[in-house]
Amino acid sequence: MSSQSTTIPTTVAFGTARRRTTMGIVFLALAGVIWYFFSRTTQAGMITTFTLNPGGSQANFPDLVFGTLPILNVLASVCALMGAFQLVRGFGKRTNVVLGLVAALFIFAFLSWVASGASLNLAGLLRATLIRAIPITLGALSGILCERAGVVNIAIEGMMLTSAMLAAIFGSMYGLWVGLLSGVIAGGLLALVHAILSIKYKTDQIVSGTVINIFSIGITSFISAKYLASSRHLNNPGIFSEIQVPGLVDIPFIGPIVFSHNIFFFGMVILLALLHFGLFFTRWGLRLRSVGEHPKAADTLGINVFRTRYMAVILGGMMAGFGGAYFTLGSVGRFDEVMTAGRGFIGLAAMIFGNWNPFGAFGAGLLFGFADMLAARLAILGVRVPSEFLLMAPYVATMIILAGVVGRGQMPAADGQPYEKEGH
């Protein structure tokens, strides 16, 4: 980290003995929860049925039917075994993979318990999770692009909100594609403001981000109250229709879940792959990351720090704009005041959770999208957990990650620091 921020010694480092113990206890705790809350409240002989065909698909796939209690006990035992092994020997470098596995088992156990004595459309849940992950992941990718170049961007929320509104207005007036384009441009323009404030004027990047967030909430509510409320025809863009990937969509189970979405899902997947490839396998990415890690060294090697940062922030803003357009053109087909409801900030959380890596962020986006989806459906599923607590989960999880309990992330070293050329 930078010299300024070493004032408070970090007590937990990546891969220490303490971390090993903590993770072991986490695994054991999850096993305990499965046993205590799920197994004990399930009567013997109950049957769980998972439907594996999402609605409207032609592919026929048999339902998954099993006895609830045996499966729960098996899952609890597997988690407990992993916890015990982690405590005694440790999984070493594979700890994070095992953590993901245990989390997946836990979620599976939870769903089995919810669906005991009933039928649950697992495929539908997974599909909804993917859809909910779209804006979160796009927000996270936007954040990664900015922060890898050393500019903190907490304005993703505001960018998404503004572009959602402009996409709705222009989409209503000139059609969906113009709406999408204007959303992307709006994100880019707000990002340009952020870039000018934080790179040229060296404003504190948090303040600059706050400016954009306050401005976005104000201007969208202002326009919404003054125009959209009275002229409904300006706020009725419709939504992009679904694209079915020929061939792949016929794959049983996976096909309808993954290969039948609108343009925003496929756009996200393409951006995800492009960003990963671009950041880690091209000269462009190497330069961008060097600017975020050590701008002075990059400058010495002839990389234009300012131009690189401008480009990264603006491209990031356009990505956030694409994610913002999803809210209106990809989801509900209408703009409502403050409709992003903190998704931009969850994207930021997903970025940290995913350790500033595109695929890590996507994984976190899936996890948070799952929580988001479940919160919306808890009432339908008949679970007596208040949905608000599920909605809190991403935020709590991010704070735990930040506290270093499950391993500290590696943020770009020069993140948040304005760059000043020498002799200036």
Place this chain on the structure above:
Amino acid sequence: MAKKDTQPQSSSKKKTAFGIFLEELTRGSLLVPILAIVTGLLLGGLIVGLTTEQVYTTWSESPLEAIGIGVNAALRSYGALFNGSIGNPERIIDALSSGEEAAIRRAFNPFLESLTKSVPYIFAGLAVALGFRAGLFNIGAEGQLFIGAITSVYVGFALTGLPAIIHLPLALGAGALGGALWGFIPGWLKAKTGGHEVINTIMMNYIAFRLSEYLLRGPLQRPGSTNPISPFVEASAQLPRFFDSPIRFHLGFFIALAAAYGVYWLLFKTRIGFELRTVGANPKAARYAGMNIVWVTVLAMSLSGALAGMAGANEVLGVNYNLAPAFSSGYGFDSIALALIGKSHPLGVVLAALLFGTLRNGALQMQIAANVPVDIISVMQALILAFIAAPAIIRTIYRLRTPEDDDDQLHVRGWGG
């Protein structure tokens, strides 16, 4: 920020609060904040003019007339804003000459309502300013405010049969305590694990919003109500009002001023304040001087949270008497702007809070009289904040000289570490 504050004891021992504030302002150029506010107001007027449809219909016939219409619309809006926030001069004169008590109350209500509206701004602004002084960016005032409102409203309605002299301080104290807890957690995480307070307070904001949603639909819901709203607080927990209806001006305003003085005293007159500012200005030096950075960080965030919690407590105990999800119009976020405009000085914060309270209050009248949505105020606040945060913009526009000692800028450490 503010390196100069590392040796304040010698130079500012006998100065008054106002003296120090003036010194700070002039050193950082008093002009910049004022010009920023003026520019923000001008641009707000421009937006009002640009969103007047008549301007466009007249444009093809006579651009000059169209501009006139736009300017007129802006002036009319600001006229409504003035009448709504300070009071309509004609009405005041009429009321005074008629001598009718109710009329006088109505005439002076706008001004007193502006003061009432600025109470949460004063508290929340002080919260952020105190954090800035300790080098901490408390972006979570909004969440702390919500928690403070929840705890104080709970104490306000759950305890019954207490005399006001006990009940009111208890309810206020509960608000401060709730906010302090919400500030303590990120402070403790920052001090112990290095988790950056900006992210943690953002996360805590959303946890607070979800928690209040849950509580207002569950345990704290008013019996018999289907809306997410809490029961009314007992009369003994309400902040006393000074005048009859419709004037809502209440004791909280003076508590806020006292809190501002308290923060000033703490920051500039006590050893703790000195440590706090030293840690904020130069943590390395503070550690070499033997100061306990962990303790100072936790204390600063807790105090900051307590102040923000008081903002929520004053809203529910002084104005609404109950808690509904929409009780805060973003005080916590606006308070960042306040603290920056006020240069993180209590007196500056109070002045900026009075300005924001006045704008907020007048905006309601502006919406009714001139059909300009209140949200224009948020836009103006964002613009003012941008100009304050990037003084170079203002200096470029007005061709001001750049001061040699340029420490207007706020420096926050990168996050995560």
